[in-house]
Amino acid sequence: MNVAVKALKGEEISLSFGGIKVLQGLDVEFRAGEITGLIGPNGAGKTSLFNCLTGAYSPQSGSITYAGDVLDGLSPAARATKGIVRSFQHVALSPDLTVLENVMVGVARNFHAGWVHAFLPTLRARNEQAAMRASAMDALQELGLAKVADKFPTELPPGMQRLVEIARAIVGKPDVLLLDEPAAGLNNSETRDLMRSLKNLAATDLVMVVVEHDMDLVMSICDRIYVLNFGEIVACGSPQQVRNNDDVVRIYLGSDDD
Numbered sequence: 065m066n067v068a069v070k071a072l073k074g075e076e077i078s079l080s081f082g083g084i085k086v087l088q089g090l091d092v093e094f095r096a097g098e099i100t101g102l103i104g105p106n107g108a109g110k111t112s113l114f115n116c117l118t119g120a121y122s123p124q125s126g127s128i129t130y131a132g133d134v135l136d137g138l139s140p141a142a143r144a145t146k147g148i149v150r151s152f153q154h155v156a157l158s159p160d161l162t163v164l165e166n167v168m169v170g171v172a173r174n175f176h177a178g179w180v181h182a183f184l185p186t187l188r189a190r191n192e193q194a195a196m197r198a199s200a201m202d203a204l205q206e207l208g209l210a211k212v213a214d215k216f217p218t219e220l221p222p223g224m225q226r227l228v229e230i231a232r233a234i235v236g237k238p239d240v241l242l243l244d245e246p247a248a249g250l251n252n253s254e255t256r257d258l259m260r261s262l263k264n265l266a267a268t269d270l271v272m273v274v275v276e277h278d279m280d281l282v283m284s285i286c287d288r289i290y291v292l293n294f295g296e297i298v299a300c301g302s303p304q305q306v307r308n309n310d311d312v313v314r315i316y317l318g319s320d321d322d
C-alpha cells in the first residue's frame with residue numbers, strides 16, 4: 065500500500081500590493097524527503113511566496129495547507145507550533161547569549177514549566193533546562209558546531225553564524241524547514257560547508273524549502289526547483305530539467321530577489 069507523502073502546498077496563491085500583482089495564481093507543492101529550491105530573477109516573487117508560506121503575508125486568494133491541515137490565517141508563531149519553522153536572510157542571533165543559549169531559544173516553545181518555575185529552582189525547572197540544553201547540543205552536534213557552544217555569535221565567522229541560526233531552527237525537530245537565502249554573505253568555503261550541512265539534514269519526514277540566488281548551491285542540493293518570474297511559475301523540475309529549460313536560460317539572470 066502506498067503511503068501518502070506529507071507536503072506543504074499552496075493552491076492558486078495570489079498576492080497584490082497597491083494594485084501591483086506580485087503572485088499570480090501559483091500552485092506549488094513541497095514534499096517531505098526532498099529539498100526544494102525557489103529561484104528567479106529580481107522581482108520574481110520568491111520572497112513574497114516564501115512569506116506567504118511562513119505566514120508573514122496573507123495572500124488575497126488561494127490556500128496553503130500542510131499534510132491536509134489548512135494554514136490560512138495562522139501567524140508565523142502559530143505555524144511554528146505546527147512544526148513549520150524558518151530561518152532569516154539576515155542572521156538574527158542575540159549577541160548577549162552564547163551559541164548554546166541562542167539555540168535553546170528555538171526549543172523553549174516545546175517546554176511548559178511556566179514563569180514561576182523560571183525563577184524557582186524546582187525539580188521540574190531543572191529537568192526542563194537540562195532537556196533544553198541536551199536538545200540544543202544535539203542540534204549543534206548535527207551541524208558540527210558543538211565545539212563553539214560556549215562562544216558568543218560575534219566571535220564566529222559569518223558561515224558559522226548562519227549554521228547556528230539553522231541549528232536554532234532545527235532544534236525543535238520541525239516538520240517543515242524554510243530557509244531564506246542561507247548562503248547570503250558567505251564566501252565559497254563557507255557555502256560549501258553549508259551545502260554539506262543541508263544535505264546531511266535532509267530526511268524522509270522533513271520538508272525543506274530553500275529560497276536562494278546562489279545557483280551552485282541550488283543545483284547541488286535541491287531535488288526539485290521552482291523558477292519564478294513576474295509572480296508566475298515558468299519552470300519546475302529537477303536541476304537538470306531546469307538547467308536545460310529554454311525559458312529559464314532566457315530570463316534567469318541570477319540577480320538579487322524582490
